[in-house]
Amino acid sequence: MKAAFYTLGCKLNQVETEALVSAFREQGVSIVSSDNQADIYVVNTCTVTSKSEQKARRMIRKFSRDNNSSLVIATGCYVQMEEEEVLSLGDNVVTVSLDDKDTILDLAAFIGSYRFDLRELKSRTALWLQEHLATSKPDGGERFRYSPADFNFHSRAFLKIQDGCDNSCAYCRVTIARGASVSLDSDEIINRLNQLAGKGYREVVLTGINIDSYQSGDLDLAGLLKKILEETRGFRIRLSSLEPDTLTEQMCGVLADERICPHFHLSVQSGSDVILKAMRRNYTSETIREAVRQLRVVKDDPFIAADIIAGFPGETESDLEESMKIITELNFARAHVFPFSPRPGTEAYDITPKVPERETVLRAARLRKASEESYKSYISRSIGKEAVILLEHCDDNGLWYGFSETYIRFAVENVDKGAQAGQMAVCKIKDLSAGTGSAVFHKFQ
Structure with missing residues (x-):
């Protein structure tokens, strides 16, 4: 039995x-890459943009x-929003909603315990899914069952601490798909982090749809981080x-704690107060400036990245210049620029006037060029x-690759023999002119 997985999105x-x-x-079950023949394909979808769909x-x-x-199992945010459309893509396609996505974990046990003829795979599995999806689940399923014993694609570990979002941003369809914000209990987070540390992971990424909205009892995200820093050891936090x-x-x-990586990704979206208000974002451009200032006070030249949307409905040339200004003025190490993608069911889908698609593409290119200059400025200081x-x-050739605390990818020269994936190496940065920088190994940490 072979299974392949294909993931889009966050x-x-x-x-x-x-x-x-x-x-x-x-x-x-043997895991193969998605370009190989498999008995089961699992596609985890995204609905952030029309291109991802x-x-x-x-x-x-x-x-x-x-x-x-073979059987093709489709799940994720796009499936949540357009299930019938996904089902029409093939006779051997079945769908699993976000609330029921954890059921696929149980499907693995079903497949592992039943040695049926592979020719019956689709009908048997589809029947099993139908029976289990019909079973009601409290609170819309078990969103935090996902706690992988081993990370098959990364040397760092990831821990999901939150799901859903309570914001109502005018452009976002993910909020509709994922529902209200829910958080994993803080004691369970500590338990899972200590398990990961026991397995030797030296970096853990805390992730969710909107981790800023984390709330467990009286603990918000800042309180959770304090608890993690006090009750865990042995790994850095991203x-x-x-x-x-x-x-x-x-x-x-x-x-400011040294265990927290000096790498921050800010959901900025625009530098224009007019557009931020139209987007229903809960801050102004001055808030963005103050946030960046605070980060640079507590961290020594951190890598600060920003998401920026180009061509939001009603965006004028003046609004675009405000976004250009905030990239250059704040010297973001990198801006991830996205052309506006109208999403059905969102407020922005009906906002006018629209920025023509061709113009949106040109604006995105201008923002990316400004970002490239900021990136060069950042790496020259490193x-x-x-x-x-x-x-x-x-x-x-014995050349090691990995990511720094600032999340820059490096090729590392002269690493000691016997080095293993997952180890931390102190290195001196040699060059950053290419997409992958180069560094020279000094010692293990």
């Missing part, structure tokens, strides 16, 4: 796929058409995307400094 989807891979492997449709249709005796308005002086005081790099893999 880190949370990646975490959930990791857990599914672990569950299938534990049941004796198009790619999901293309891959589901391809897996279904090229492997008509955070997924953060909202500018949550980066208060108190929160940044917690982020040459000659030391970095602590998490080693991930070694090529045939």
Whole structure:
């Protein structure tokens, strides 16, 4: 029995796929890459942009058409929003909603325990899914069952601490798909983190749809981080995307701890107050500036990245210039620029006037060019400094690759023999002119 997995979208989807891979492997199922022949394909979809949906449709249709005796299981946010459309992509396609996604973990055990004829795979599995999905679940399922024993695609570990979102941003369809914010109990987070540390993981990424909205009892995200720092040891902590308005002086005081990576990804979206208001974001451009200032007070030249949307309905040339200004003025190490994608069911879908698609593409290109200049400025300051790099893999020439605490990818020279993936290496940065920088090994940490 062979299974293949294909994931689109956010880190949370990646975490959930990791857990599914672990569950299938534990049941004796061979895991193969998605470009190989498999008996089961699991596609974890995204609905953030129309392009992500198009790619999901293309891959589901391809897996279904090229492997008509196999079963294609589609799940994720796109499936949640457009289930009938996904089912129409192939006769061997079945769908699993977000509330029921954890059922796929149990499917692995079903497949592992039943040695039926592979020709009956689709009918048997589809029947099993139908029976189990009909069983009611409290609170819409068990969203935090995803706790993979081993991470098959990464040397760092990921821990899902939150799901859903209470914001009502005008452009976002994920909120509709994922529902209200829910959080994993803080004691269970500590338990899972200590398990990961016991397995030797030296970096853990805390992830969710909107981790800023974390709430367990009287603990918010800042309180959770304090608890983690007090009750765990042995690994550094990386955070997924953060909202500018949550980066208060108190929160940044917690982020100052040396175990928290100096790498922050801010959900900025625009530098224009007019557009931020139209987007229904809960902050202004001045909030963004203050958040960045606070981060640079508590961390020494941190890598600060930002999401920016180009071509939001009603965006003028002046609004675009405000976004350009905030990239250059704040010297973001990198801006992830997304052309606006109108999502059915969202407020922004009907907002006018629309920015023509061709113009949106041109605006995105201008923002990316500004980002490139900021990136060059950042990396020029890094040459000659030391970095602590998490080693991930070694090529045939003995050259190791990994990511620094600032999440820059490096090729590391002269690493001691016997090095293993997952080890931390203190290195001196040699060059960062290419997409992958180079560094020279000094010692293990």
